[in-house]
Amino acid sequence: MIPLTPLEILVDNDCGIDLPLPDDLKTLYGRLQFPPFGGRPQVISNFVTTLDGVVSLGVDGKSNGDEISGSNRHDSMVMALLRAAADAVLIGAGTLRQSPHHVWTPEFVFPSLEGSYRTLRARMGKQKPPMCVVVSAGGTLDLALPVFTAGKAPVAIITTAIGEKEIRKESVPPAVQVIPAGDRETLTIGEILDALLRLLPGGNIFLVEGGPHLIGQFFDQGELDELFLTLSPRIAGRDSHSQRLGLVAGRVFLPERLLTGRLNGLRKSESHLFLRYAFKGG
Numbered sequence: 561m562i563p564l565t566p567l568e569i570l571v572d573n574d575c576g577i578d579l580p581l582p583d584d585l586k587t588l589y590g591r592l593q594f595p596p597f598g599g600r601p602q603v604i605s606n607f608v609t610t611l612d613g614v615v616s617l618g619v620d621g622k623s624n625g626d627e628i629s630g631s632n633r634h635d636s637m638v639m640a641l642l643r644a645a646a647d648a649v650l651i652g653a654g655t656l657r658q659s660p661h662h663v664w665t666p667e668f669v670f671p672s673l674e675g676s677y678r679t680l681r682a683r684m685g686k687q688k689p690p691m692c693v694v695v696s697a698g699g700t701l702d703l704a705l706p707v708f709t710a711g712k713a714p715v716a717i718i719t720t721a722i723g724e725k726e727i728r729k730e731s732v733p734p735a736v737q738v739i740p741a742g743d744r745e746t747l748t749i750g751e752i753l754d755a756l757l758r759l760l761p762g763g764n765i766f767l768v769e770g771g772p773h774l775i776g777q778f779f780d781q782g783e784l785d786e787l788f789l790t791l792s793p794r795i796a797g798r799d800s801h802s803q804r805l806g807l808v809a810g811r812v813f814l815p816e817r818l819l820t821g822r823l824n825g826l827r828k829s830e831s832h833l834f835l836r837y838a839f840k841g842g
């Protein structure tokens with residue numbers, strides 16, 4: 561396979577402390593900085609959208625990020641890098657249902673750099689792969705999927721009291737932690753983050769990989785620090801028959817409350833752009 565070329569760095573604002581990237585990752589990505597660890601964890605997100613803002617084609621078997629990015633290898637490398645830096649990778653149950661065979665580890669999306677991602681984690685003092693955390697209200701989940709059974713990473717389900725009952729109707733694989741985090745129909749983002757902090761008390765970086773319904777609530781409740789967004793040079797289109805989700809679903813921000821990000825980074829590989837926006841702080 562042709563080796564990846566380094567991303568071209570167009571904007572790279574000072575964001576704090578350099579993560580201890582091994583040389584090959586540093587050459588490919590450049591420096592990756594976060595505010596000094598020790599306070600509340602950084603909540604970041606990573607998505608890929610088309611030029612017209614579509615994140616999912618809404619076509620069975622063709623609704624994940626690969627279709628959007630065109631299986632772009634730089635996008636996979638960045639996705640894996642962010643996973644490698646994170647203590648937890650959070651996904652909504654909808655994303656799991658559309659990618660049932662996925663496992664949310666760095667090496668699953670970029671196997672050839674597995675050793676370097678491991679080195680980064682070891683240098684950050686992280687002994688295990690990032691925990692995959694599935695968020696579900698109703699608890700209707702297929703517990704036989706690889707994310708729950710393959711043993712590639714610690715895994716937890718954060719759910720409601722009703723969701724927990726539903727999950728426990730099936731036999732729960734021993735490695736899966738089921739965490740009831742609230743008594744109402746759905747959880748608040750505060751409840752989800754509190755549960756995450758109980759699971760990972762020393763956690764520094766929580767990565768939310770979507771989908772649009774879950775991330776919409778993080779935006780709405782002001783709990784997202786930064787968005788890493790790959791802009792793919794594709795146009796997907798929408799019409800009244802096809803449900804094609806944009807970055808945010810289930811939430812609408814009024815004209816006087818449109819959220820505004822601050823550009824912290826811009827990298828490029830051919831026609832793909834890799835954006836980093838801050839939504840909190842400063």
Ligand SMILES: NC(=O)c1ccc[n+]([C@@H]2O[C@H](COP(=O)([O-])OP(=O)(O)OC[C@H]3O[C@@H](n4cnc5c(N)ncnc54)[C@H](OP(=O)(O)O)[C@@H]3O)[C@@H](O)[C@H]2O)c1
Pocket residue numbers: 606607608609614615616617618623624625628651652653654655656658659695696697698699700719720746747748749769770771772773774775777805809
């Ligand atoms: N292009 C990209 O970068 C990207 C990234 C991620 C996902 N996607 C795509 O986006 C699509 C899925 O997105 P989606 O918006 O439909 O689904 P989603 O946000 O992944 O999941 C929604 C589900 O998560 C659970 N959930 C969300 N908020 C909750 C809360 N506050 N409390 C409790 N449970 C909560 C519920 O699960 P229950 O139904 O179990 O109650 C809900 O139905 C897929 O096609 C996926 O491939 C694309």
